[in-house]
Amino acid sequence: MTNILTMIENSKKAKNESIASTVRMPEWMHKFVERLALELDISKHEVMLKLLEHGAEAAQDRLDEVEKAELAQLALAEEVEPQPAVGFHILNTNKTHTDDDHEWMLANKAAAAFYAPWKLNINRIKKGEVVFLYENITGIVAYGRGTGEVQMRDHEGEKDECHYQVLEGFKILEQPISAAAIKKALDRNVVFLRTMSGMPDGQKVLDLIESKKAKP
Incomplete structure (x- = not known):
């Protein structure tokens, strides 16, 4: 309860833009929101927003834990035997958290x-x-080919906390390829929230992209 109250107080100080949305929920959940709003003397909107934020943070933390474990397993596998090239990767530019990193990659x-x-x-x-x-x-907005040459730069004042590769043949798409279009092309589910995932069947996505007009 204290945590929710603290989050609500902090939200009153923040001036982030918000986007209108609707959600349908079970009756028991709606009653819980009403009861909590009454008890805390705040609006139902504030209660739902804070509960969503709290749940989203918990989900992101769990995803980070899973990704860390997978990366650790990959590192161990690489020590035993170099892994074969997968040919394709999909990298999330993390624009949800900051526009700067996303724009830096494109520029x-x-x-x-x-x-x-990560x-x-x-x-x-x-x-x-x-x-x-x-x-x-938005979806896939650009692509290119790795050079295998990893470079490092400082990030937010932290030394060498950015690893990057300049991509050869880099193209920015005039029409991004949506998540739905990617899943349709691959005929399977794809997790987009991870930092980077291998895509062994990525040739299908590349064929889809190259069938559309791209600009250098």
Whole structure:
């Protein structure tokens, strides 16, 4: 309860833009929201927003834990035996958190990731492999091929916390490829929230992209 109250107080100080949305919920949940709003003497809107934020943060933390575990397993596998090239990767530019990193990648024709262990994803990109840059909600907005040459730069004042590769043949798409279109092309589900995922069947996505007009 104290945590929710603190979050609500902090939200009153914030001036972030909000987007209108609707959600249907079970009757028991609606009654709980009403009861909590009455008890805290705040609006139902504030209660639902804070509960959603809290749940989203918990989900993101869990996704981070899973990704860390997977990266640790990949690192161990690499120590035993170098892994074969997968040919294709999809990299989330993390625009939900900041526009700056997303825009930097597009401006510098690069695939980048930040902080350990996520930045080590960039080290996995081998020369000639295709990297799709995925913007949350929008879809794949650009792509290029890895050079296998990992470079480092400071990020938010932290030394070498950005690993990146400048991509060869970099193209920005005039028409982004949506998440739905990607899933349809691959005929399977795709997790877009991870920093970077291998896409062994990525040739199907590349064929779809190259069938559309792209600009250099």
